[in-house]
Amino acid sequence: SGNYYNQGEIRKKELEQSCCVLGIPASDVTVIDHRDLPDNPAVEWDTQLLATLVLKHIEAKNINLVVTFDAGGVSGHANHVSLHAAVRYRVCTLLWVPPWGCHVLVLESVNLFRKYISFLDVLVSCLLPRDALFILTEEETEQAKRAMRCHRSQLLWFRQLYLLFSRYLVVNSLRLL
Numbered sequence: 001s002g003n004y005y006n007q008g009e010i011r012k013k014e015l016e017q018s019c020c021v022l023g024i025p026a027s028d029v030t031v032i033d034h035r036d037l038p039d040n041p042a043v044e045w046d047t048q049l050l051a052t053l054v055l056k057h058i059e060a061k062n063i064n065l066v067v068t069f070d071a072g073g074v075s076g077h078a079n080h081v082s083l084h085a086a087v088r089y090r091v092c093t094l095l096w097v098p099p100w101g102c103h104v105l106v107l108e109s110v111n112l113f114r115k116y117i118s119f120l121d122v123l124v125s126c127l128l129p130r131d132a133l134f135i136l137t138e139e140e141t142e143q144a145k146r147a148m149r150c151h152r153s154q155l156l157w158f159r160q161l162y163l164l165f166s167r168y169l170v171v172n173s174l175r176l177l
Contacts, residue, residue, distance in 0.1 A: 001033040007153045018150035044078045050086035064102050072109035091177050104177035121167035130173040144169045
């Protein structure tokens with residue numbers, strides 16, 4: 001629930017506001033508040049538990065595409081890395097054979113230089129191998145920034161810089177898992 005700084009309730013509301021900006025109805029937002037999955041950048045979550053919860057959500061919402069972090073978690077955040085491990089665990093074991101054809105795309109982590117060159121990374125991303133490449137229009141980039149600004153409790157100085165310079169608000173390269 002994002003309760004690392006005891007702001008879980010605030011962050012839940014910010015998430016709903018952000019999703020609204022992106023056109024995602026509140027009924028499609030699920031916040032998992034589980035005592036064994038603490039919001040903590042240093043804590044790796046239990047892979048099997050998280051995989052079970054993610055699969056339950058996928059089945060309940062009849063989801064056919066999952067986009068997740070790669071093994072680097074984009075920012076190295078242990079919770080993000082754990083999410084990748086859980087999704088990979090479910091995809092790579094016989095426990096999850098998606099009859100409905102659910103596909104998983106993994107967001108590519110890039111080095112620090114590429115991460116903060118904004119639209120300049122489009123050319124580099126076009127030249128490198130990937131399974132999918134999403135290049136946002138100027139309007140989509142502004143919408144993504146509005147959605148990020150809904151997370152007021154998390155907008156520390158370095159995240160303000162992220163809004164200005166991050167390539168992830170302009171271009172995202174992904175691989176099939």
